[in-house]
Amino acid sequence: MSSPAPSRGRRGRRAPSDGPRASLKQLLPFLLEHKRVLIVVAVLSVLEALATLGQPLVVGQVIERVQGGEVLGLLVWVLVGLVVASSLIGAWQHYLLQRTGTAVVYSSRRRLIARLLHLPIREFDARRTGDLVSRVGTDTTLLYAVLTQGFADSIGSVLIFVGAMVAMLLIDPLLLLLILVVIAASATVVGLLSGRIRSATQAQQQKVGELSSGVERAIGSIRTIRAAGAGAREQQTIEETARGAYDAGVQVAKASALVVPVAGIALQVSLLVVLGVGGFRVASGAISIAQLVTFVMFLFFLVQPLASFFGAITSVNQALGALGRIQEVLDLPTETAEDAAIAAGAAAAAPAESAAAPAIEFRDVRFRYPEAVVAARRSAESEALRALADAHVDAAAVELGDEDRDDDVLRGVSFTVPAGARVAIVGPSGAGKSTTLALIERFYDPTGGAILLHGRDIRTLDRDELRSQLGYVEQDAPTLAGTIAENLRLASPDASDAQCERVLRDVNLGEVLERSPLGLEAPVGESGVMLSGGERQRLAIARALLAAPPILLLDESTSSLDGLNEQRMREAFDAVATGRTLVVIAHRLSTVVDSDHIVVIDHGEVVGQGTHSELVASTPLYRDLAKHQLLV
Known part of the structure; x- marks a missing residue:
């Protein structure tokens, strides 16, 4: 499958959707995880409110005794005790709120991470990585304010507010009535502004997500950008996104700034009213x-x-704006959640597993990428053409894969892979070859037909169970930041050092071990930057060989290798192929001419099957490919 061209700035991936606006009801699960602490905080709020409300009453008693020439006695100490108690209780409450706020952020991040790592692949194909990362980092941080500045503070504030109103009512109902008029006007203004704050915060968080995505993409492709002389254009694009985040932040600041003076104005007006009318x-x-x-x-x-x-x-409206983006991800179904409904329908139609059945069988498989993924790829294609135009390249001369241009990627594909056989899938770029492996791995499910593993529809299998039987080397197999050993043990965490070293030598990577005194613990750098392209590819193959699954899926696994390393790799495959099934995708036919069976795919359809000699005689497309590579 041809990869979509990289995009710049906000293009090339689906822009973050506005998403559902979160409600207080959706916020409650995050708070109820810490209900015991919140109960303690609530009790402390009550005690602090009582200590606070007691102070004016004691002050009134002090003034009356002074006016009457009476002895103050213990009143002064009672007043001091109330002040000290209120301060100490407030400090304890503050600590608990800060700690609980941090815990809420932690639990929300755990939920997001757990959901993100189990989302269907289509969500990653249709969304930007940076935006998803932003939701884990930036958006979750705003939930902290709900506790530290919102929820629990409001409990104590309400108690003090109600207690003060009751006391003021007993002192002078007329003065209280005038104060309530001022408060009602203030509350009306704040209510009108609260919706603007939530909307502005949500827009700001979306812009921050776009910014994170742009920076993540630019840094990940920094060498390509430098080599293309595109640094200034990339900087301009990211700065435009940063400007958008700034503008959205200014809108938040404006709405919040209008709220801040409302309380101050209410106090000043109320004080003037009390002093004027109260003096009278x-x-x-x-x-x-x-x-x-x-x-x-x-x-x-x-x-x-x-x-x-x-x-x-x-604070709560800002948090709800961010929570809307968090909840959007939490509401997405995981692969596991989708499996039950899919498996129920597939189980009724598929035969039971059979030892005599082929290892893999495609039965009239049709596939179309989801609309969101197609839209993202088309956007990426448009951006690629614009970039070519900037570089003064004739865009019309550039042929992008049919997979990216046509929604129908596979059209009734049928073939079998016998157990223990080596089967190759060949064809021009964009023909749908890589999609077949993605469907076997269940990154996507067919939109028609069925794929069987040992006679059983793979949709009836647990995905983890299915993938444990498959070793998959992607077309552009990534190297994870970390050490050589960490990359090798990704699928085989219990592999010994000796096993790791042996498989590295099998794929001609022994020199990498000798390059550093750290051996297996030598770092490979971000995205494997300390390794060559061929070494990264061989490391990915070594990782699959170390896991030793019964079925190996290899997508252009030798495309970056020179002739010597390609031969060594074929020898390694021969060594591990005994008793295993290999499905190999290759552009270079020299790597697959000795396969047991070759499937030729063009425009999503099987146009020929057989051995190399049979296909040369029967299939014009294969014959042309062989001629161009000097194999006939």
Whole structure:
């Protein structure tokens, strides 16, 4: 399967969708994981509220005793005790909230990572890696504010708010009524702004995801970009994305900035009202000076939690904006979740497994990539042509694979792979060869027909069980950052050092072991940059050989090898082929001419099957390929 051309900036992958807006109900599971701690925090909030509300009452008693010339006695110490207790309880509560907020971020990241690593392959083909990474890193961080600035603060704030209102009602209902008018106006303004904050935050997080994707793609292709002289263009594209993130952030700042002064204005207006009307009430004898002072203190305690509540609205709305993007991924079905429905239908139609059946059988297999994947590839193709135009290359002279241009990749493909046989699949670029291996691995399922493993429809098999029987070497097999040993043991974690060294020498990588005194523990660099292209390919093959599965799937596994290493690789395959089934895709027919069976595919259809000599005589396409490679 021809790979889609790399894209720049926001092109080449499906842009992050707006996604569903999260609700408080969807936030609850993250909080309820820590309900015991939150209960303790709630209790502390009650105690802190009581200690806080007790202070104005004691101050009022102090003023009355001073006015009456009475002895203060223990009142001063009671007031000091309430202040100290309130501070200590607040500090403990703060610690618990900070710790729990960190735990919420951790648990959300665990959920995301678990879901991401088990999503169907189509989701990775249709989405950008950087955007998915951003959801794990940046988006989850905003959930921290829900606890540290939102949820638990609101509990204490509500208690203080209600307690202050009750006390103020008992002191002077008229003054309280005037204050409530101011508060109602403030709450209306905040309510109108909260929706804007959530939308702006969601847009900002999406832009940050695009930025992460652009940077990740550029860094991953830095050598190609430098060699093509495209550094300035890449910089401009990423800077445009960064500008978009900045603009979205400014919108968040504007909406949040409008919320911040609301509480301050409410306090100032309320204070002016209390001092003006309250002074008149004192002069008329309706209330005493001590009651007015107590009322003013309660006013501050009323507006302070109001400010915290307004801040909590901002924090929660920002978190809900990010949670919408997190929830979008968490709501995607995993491979395992899809298997039950697929297996139920396939099991009824497929025969039971049989030892006499072929190792692999394609029965009239049809396949079309999902619409989102097709759209992403077409976008990548358009970007590739634009890049060629920038480089003054005639785009019309560039032929991209039919797989990327046509939704129908396979059209009724049928062939068998006998157990223990070596079968090759050949054909021009874009014919659908790599797709056949992707379907065997169940990265995708056929849209028609069936693929059987030992006579059993692979859709009835658990994917892990299926893949444990397959060794797959991709066309562009990646090398993971880490050591040689870590790459080898990816599929064979229990392999000994001796086994690792033996398989490396089998694929002519012994010199890599001798290159560094660290041997198997030698680092390979990011994406295997410390190895040559041929060495990376041989390392991938060694990884598959070490696992020693009964079936090996090799996609252009020798395309980067020179003649000597290709011969060594064929010898290694001969050594491990005994008792195993090999399915090999190759452009160079010299690597497959001695295969037991060769399948020729063109435009998603089987146009010929047989041995090399049979196909030369019967299949024009194969004969032309052989002539071009000087094999006839």
